Amino acid sequence: MKLFVNDLTVMDFSYLCPVRGMVGESWIVDVVLDGGLNDESMVQDFGIVKKQLKRIIDDYVDHKLVIPAEHRSTNIHPRADDGRVQVDFVFAEQKSIALNCPPEAYAFVYDSEINKQSVTVYLKDVITTHLPENVHDIEISLREEVINTPFYHYTHGLKKHEGNCQRIAHGHRSKIIIKEEGVDSLQWQSYWAQRWSDIYIGSDFDLVEVSDLSFAIEPNAEVYCFKYEASQGEFEMAIDKSVCEIIAYDSTVECLAQYVLEQTQMKTSKQLEVRAFEGVGKGAIVTSGHNCD
Numbered sequence: 001m002k003l004f005v006n007d008l009t010v011m012d013f014s015y016l017c018p019v020r021g022m023v024g025e026s027w028i029v030d031v032v033l034d035g036g037l038n039d040e041s042m043v044q045d046f047g048i049v050k051k052q053l054k055r056i057i058d059d060y061v062d063h064k065l066v067i068p069a070e071h072r073s074t075n076i077h078p079r080a081d082d083g084r085v086q087v088d089f090v091f092a093e094q095k096s097i098a099l100n101c102p103p104e105a106y107a108f109v110y111d112s113e114i115n116k117q118s119v120t121v122y123l124k125d126v127i128t129t130h131l132p133e134n135v136h137d138i139e140i141s142l143r144e145e146v147i148n149t150p151f152y153h154y155t156h157g158l159k160k161h162e163g164n165c166q167r168i169a170h171g172h173r174s175k176i177i178i179k180e181e182g183v184d185s186l187q188w189q190s191y192w193a194q195r196w197s198d199i200y201i202g203s204d205f206d207l208v209e210v211s212d213l214s215f216a217i218e219p220n221a222e223v224y225c226f227k228y229e230a231s232q233g234e235f236e237m238a239i240d241k242s243v244c245e246i247i248a249y250d251s252t253v254e255c256l257a258q259y260v261l262e263q264t265q266m267k268t269s270k271q272l273e274v275r276a277f278e279g280v281g282k283g284a285i286v287t288s289g290h291n292c293d
Helices: 046-060 116-128 186-195 253-265
Strands: 002-017 021-035 065-068 074-078 085-091 095-101 106-109 135-143 151-156 170-180 199-203 223-230 233-240 244-247 272-277 283-287
Touching: 002 046, 002 085, 021 095, 021 151, 046 116, 065 074, 065 085, 106 116, 116 135, 151 186, 170 186, 170 253, 186 253, 244 253, 253 272, 253 283
Parallel strands: 002 065, 021 170, 065 106, 151 199, 199 244
Antiparallel strands: 002 021, 002 170, 021 135, 074 085, 085 095, 095 233, 151 170, 170 272, 223 233, 272 283
């Protein structure tokens, strides 16, 4: 007997790619449980399945930076002095990303590439140890939201957030809807999809000098350096400037919508509405004449 649950959860995370760098992603999770009936004549109660499996997935992937631990460009250095983990990574044209974060900020997948297959294997290994005795197997399907309009992949961190959004490198795959005088503008949507393709969005008040980091980087590296303290610990990152956009706000979806509005309004005098998404099915709306305050 098989029990299926579609749209179990959405994993919002980022991963390291040797071609694209740091990629924000949102994958929808579907599961199928294969097993015998229990004393309640069920494979498992839907409420229990959804709650327990979602919790496991949230704990192991959601709002984390997923690391291809076996890729030749990945270097992982656990630090005995403060319990954090340093990760160094090189991607296209010798651009660099380096982080020093609490271990909870990462998911280490022992593969050379992060893709749906490698993450499925990782999740299945984790979830299998938590299955009840009458469940013999689990199938996990990861899929993207079907988006027929422009979208982007972005990564950020929210130091003021008390939950897992405080982690300095987690992200989303998000569509953007911009209306100009009440009409969808493919021009502006495409502009932002290109501008924020595989981008790290950093807040200017989190920028620090290279000398403020607890780890060394190449002396001639063209990087932005970020450092902040949050409730889960201290987070540090140095990332190539070419894949960053620095804003004067926190990078909440509300303030990102406001930033897109302001930047676009500088190029047109027409009335605008920006609907910015944070992953799947949620986001913020702002219109000309309103602000992020």
